[in-house]
Amino acid sequence: MGRAPCCDKANVKKGPWSPEEDAKLKEFMEKYGTAGNWIALPQKAGLKRCGKSCRLRWLNYLRPNIKHGEFSDEEDRIICTLFASIGSRWSIIAAQLPGRTDNDIKNYWNTKLKKKLMGLIPSKYSFPNTFQTQPHSLSNLYRDFNSIYLQTAKSLEPAPLPSLYCNNSDTFSLTTSQYPYFPQNQELYNGMESSNMLMFGGNEASCSSSDSKDHVKQEEIPCGFQGLYGGFDQGNQKFMLHEAFVDQKPVNLGCDMELVKQLISNDNSSGLVFNHDEGKREMVYYYS
DNA sequence: AAGGGTGGCAACCGCCGGTGA
DNA sequence: TTCACCGGCGGTTGCCACCCT
Structure with a gap:
């Protein structure tokens, strides 16, 4: 028997976040943090979302000091070096790049950087x-x-x-x-x-x-x-x-x-x- | 102009490890 | 010691915008 789901899948919204949802989550996080745990957060914040979804949205998009946009050459170099050393440990790689998320780096590697390197051959x-x-x-x-x-x-x-x-x-x-x-x-x-x-x-x-x-x-x-x-x-x-x-x-x-x-x-x-x-x-x- | 293909990226899924009861 | 819960993680999916024919 598998693990019980973290939330009632039938009653949670999926897909892209609306600006209203973002605002609710942001406001709640700034006031209370996770208020205990992520699983309980959506209900407390009045969101029809899975706790994991809230966590992801906050960590990858809403939290302060997130850097979006072009990666610098220096960031490229760090990603390449670390990838070759430790493989796809994106969270560890992200820890070396302030403002970048593991998801961002993973996407960047898979869609651009890998091809950029391969293109040298x-x-x-x-x-x-x-x-x-x-x-x-x-x-x-x-x-x-x-x-x-x-x-x-x-x-x-x-x-x-x-x-x-x-x-x-x-x-x-x-x-x-x-x-x-x-x-x-x-x-x-x-x-x-x-x-x-x-x-x-x-x-x-x-x-x-x-x-x-x-x-x-x-x-x-x-x-x-x-x-x-x-x-x-x-x-x-x-x-x-x-x-x-x-x-x-x-x-x-x-x-x-x-x-x-x-x-x-x-x-x-x-x-x-x-x-x-x-x-x-x-x-x-x-x-x- | 239309539609098929492709790339980029946000989000989801499921597994795993840590932790506390 | 065991077990359930939760957070974290990496792989994958699916949507959307853009490009090409």
């Missing part, structure tokens, strides 16, 4: 139609994206290619030159500064373990970062992997595309970033 790398914002789907998306890129990478002309990153904790990142942002430990990425790197959702814990992987040399990298660094060789024929940023100098491990593919197909992979730098095709692989 050239059409030849279009995401599959199945693209969803759920972390699990993003993991799949990341694999698809990487797979497509690997198949075509060698024939690509230099282009402002953004990078997609996803790790086991189900966060993802997009790398472009248009939204430069370096997370918590910017010094981690000093070596990448010239390469249009943007990382969402990265954290020290997710890329600092020292477990060994077969035939991949690993060392403790300063500042908690471990990874592989790759790029095409001189003849542009073979994709080479290197140890990343040991003493700021890549160390050639002599790995080729087959290893890259192997790493990608390995579910234990932590993440993979394709990066584009001044016409060179590069890749950074993160592991945990």
